[in-house]
């Protein structure tokens with residue numbers, strides 16, 4: 001008798017485990033296949049299809065991304081093209097074909113903004129050399145003339161910016177006309193001296209030190225400088241810079257055609273120099289020895305560790321040569337407090353004193369604020385301004401048309417009263433001495 005033997009059916013959980021391992025092996029092989037073969041296959045297909053396309057499609061494309069490099073700095077070429085296209089020149093362009101991809105989040109890797117230039121390959125030489133050069137040059141020039149400038153501020157090691165729209169000009173700046181002329185000439189000469197700087201082997205940059213009491217127009221002059229030359233402003237807050245490395249990074253991230261400003265350099269950090277610092281440290285140590293309970297407050301630990309030498313390197317070290325056409329401007333109320341090394345010629349090439357309001361400066365303010373060029377009260381004002389120190393900011397305040405709109409006499413009289421009382425205070429001070 002035949003005893004039929006039936007194949008044994010494995011239990012369900014064993015089947016599932018078996019299937020699972022087959023599936024996992026399949027997925028593994030598929031992943032390897034994708035990684036090595038499909039990717040290679042895809043690259044080859046792309047390569048050959050591009051070659052094939054080049055045979056039948058006679059156009060060349062160049063892409064200008066908005067952000068470039070590892071740190072995603074805004075490309076100067078992109079900005080120049082943007083200016084060129086948004087100005088009237090776009091209507092004259094005959095050969096430019098540009099695509100623009102917009103994104104609300106330009107920093108994300110997959111949504112970039114870029115311009116794409118497409119042209120026939122027979123025009124290659126024309127487009128790549130003269131045409132692109134022309135677009136970039138024009139774009140940069142348009143930036144200067146269209147008044148769209150940027151004011152950057154540092155936030156940690158990064159710059160953020162807003163549109164810079166300060167109305168100050170050298171015409172509205174209250175200062176003796178011959179001094180204004182001299183400064184304007186200096187600035188314009190600098191901006192036109194690329195060839196000169198390269199010939200003498202110096203970095204194309206210039207340092208200005210603006211000093212004088214509060215309210216004499218230092219910040220106003222910086223705005224006037226930016227407006228004159230069409231430069232962007234980088235307002236560097238040194239106390240927010242962690243250390244010299246961060247300072248260097250900020251410097252590298254500035255663009256050309258810009259003014260790097262450090263306001264109130266004397267207060268920003270203890271930059272009065274290692275020499276004084278050492279002396280003070282010695283004195284402090286001596287005091288600590290005498291009274292160990294006393295806590296020194298002169299050199300309290302600061303969050304910023306930027307040093308004088310770090311700042312000097314920032315101004316004239318190798319890194320500052322990684323860009324061109326830049327002004328570095330320091331302002332201070334106390335020029336005598338600064339270390340001579342910081343402001344020596346060659347670093348701060350031009351020292352400009354902004355001082356109390358003289359009669360010439362007053363006439364500029366009177367013309368700007370009240371549109372008057374002469375008045376019978378002017379001689380009295382001139383006489384008082386010769387004797388009293390009053391800042392242009394204070395004089396300007398009296399010329400504001402707030403209390404007497406349309407009536408210059410009232411404000412001139414109020415200015416005379418203020419000047420007279422300042423003179424009285426000064427005279428009585430002298431009497432008491």
Ligand SMILES: Nc1ncnc2c1ncn2[C@@H]1O[C@H](COP(=O)(O)OP(=O)(O)OP(=O)(O)O)[C@@H](O)[C@H]1O
Pocket residue numbers: 172173174175212213214215216217218219220221332333354392393394396
């Ligand atoms: N020389 C000037 N010409 C025209 N306006 C001036 C001048 N000086 C001061 N002012 C007026 O006074 C205001 C203050 O001036 P500004 O901020 O330029 O002074 P500052 O020298 O930078 O002062 P601080 O040392 O306090 O920073 C300005 O808004 C401007 O309207």
Ligand SMILES: [Mg+2]
Pocket residue numbers: 218219220263331
């Ligand atoms: Mg200021």
